[in-house]
Amino acid sequence: MLDNNIKNQLKSHFESLTQPVELLIALDDSNKSTELENLAHDLASLSDKITVLNNPDIDARRPSMVVHSSLKETYITFAGVPMGHEFTSLVLALLHTGGHASKAKAEDIEQIQSLEQPLNFEIYISLSCQTCPQVVQALNTMAATNSHIKATMIDGALFQDEVEQRNILAVPAVYLNGEPFSQGALSLTDILNKVDAKGAARQAASLSEKAQFDVLVVGGGPAGASAAIYSARKGLNTGIVADRFGGQVADTLAIENFISVQATQGPKLVAQLEEHVKEYDVDVMYNQRAANLQRASNGYEITLENGATLKAKSLVLATGARWREMNVPGEQQYRGHGVAYCP
Incomplete structure (x- = not known):
């Protein structure tokens, strides 16, 4: 076998x-x-x-x-x-x-x-x-x-x-x-x-207790990862809040236009991006979606969908894009196996 x-x-x-x-x-x-x-x-x-x-x-x-x-x-x-x-x-x-x-x-x-x-x-x-x-x-x-x-x-x-x-x-x-x-x-x-509804409430409370970030990046794709790396290298207290790390790239099977890399696959590139970010003291908050942004007296406040509030002196919005989907049966199942978006 x-x-x-x-x-x-x-x-x-x-x-x-x-x-x-x-x-x-x-x-x-x-x-x-x-x-x-x-x-x-x-x-x-x-x-x-x-x-x-x-x-x-x-x-x-x-x-x-x-x-x-x-x-x-x-x-x-x-x-x-x-x-x-x-x-x-x-x-x-x-x-x-x-x-x-x-x-x-x-x-x-x-x-x-x-x-x-x-x-x-x-x-x-x-x-x-x-x-x-x-x-x-x-x-x-x-x-x-x-x-x-x-x-x-x-x-x-x-x-x-x-x-x-x-x-x-x-x-x-x-x-x-x-x-x-x-x-x-x-x-x-x-x-x-x-x-676990109580767990979600605990998570929201824990996130709200975080100290104010110097730089908070909203989005975990290549742009967000790059912004976080540059900020952390300057010694700034940096955080990333993202629905999932890698964003749309994680679902891309073949990538042939990433400078200096002739060919790679989305999941592999995302893993390398995440590994690079983790080389620095970046607080990555996974599985979180931003719902509201407002100015505060000394910066900004981001409210997440779970009710948590994050504070930052400055923000980098790197929310990326999404493929347009038809929501027909099989579309998710056959993504990369007959269903394509780049054409």
Whole structure:
């Protein structure tokens, strides 16, 4: 199922596993079940921390595989064969279930751990969808951190009956406890703000307590990143407030007009921009949208959508642009795979 190059890479990654991981597989007589079974045994052959067992749940979707921790009693399910864009989601689920620390922000992890209500997320995806892994991985992080939370990735191509029954027209489509929760791109912070109203209020209060910035940049695209770097290099107290870092560039598959770089991809360029900004003492406030701007006695005040207020002596507005969208089924799913904007 996995070639030797991938196996060698995974074996190196799995050396960081500190806790046992069980792969509970539920199969039928389909070819996809055979693929999933082979994948599970390939993964188990790469670490003595991973074992494969039959899933005793007779109502489980088939084929499916549960990444289970018997120590923490956490469950992350993949209904279908998580290859393509979702293979990374599977690898991260194994690592986080096996004790490898998540790269999520410490305050997000703390907020996840504080959730006490049962949350059962179902995420309908397509293996060709570029947006889906972000949502799957965010929800998997929650499920690996808190035993009250369960996450199930569902390949819509294999479970067409469910897709038709729930009238799902585009992916990712998320259901929470059997009810529609969201559709389209969603970050971990977005999810937490939706399920934990008190957490959103705490976050707003924390942001409002920040001291006045010398320079506050509104927008996290290339222009905003550049402004923040120049400001921080001059020793100014600098902050960035952005809905998401990278902006529109993050969704651009191929970039061939960035000076000095002959060709790159949007996500790669965004990661490099973010890494560059973090080399300096810049306060980056993610997943925040500015709602109002007004002058204050000694500068400016920005009010965010969550009600928080940020103060700054000077502002750089780098809010960028957005593609014009038609909001038709499949537009998000096939962005970069037939749906283009630059023409």
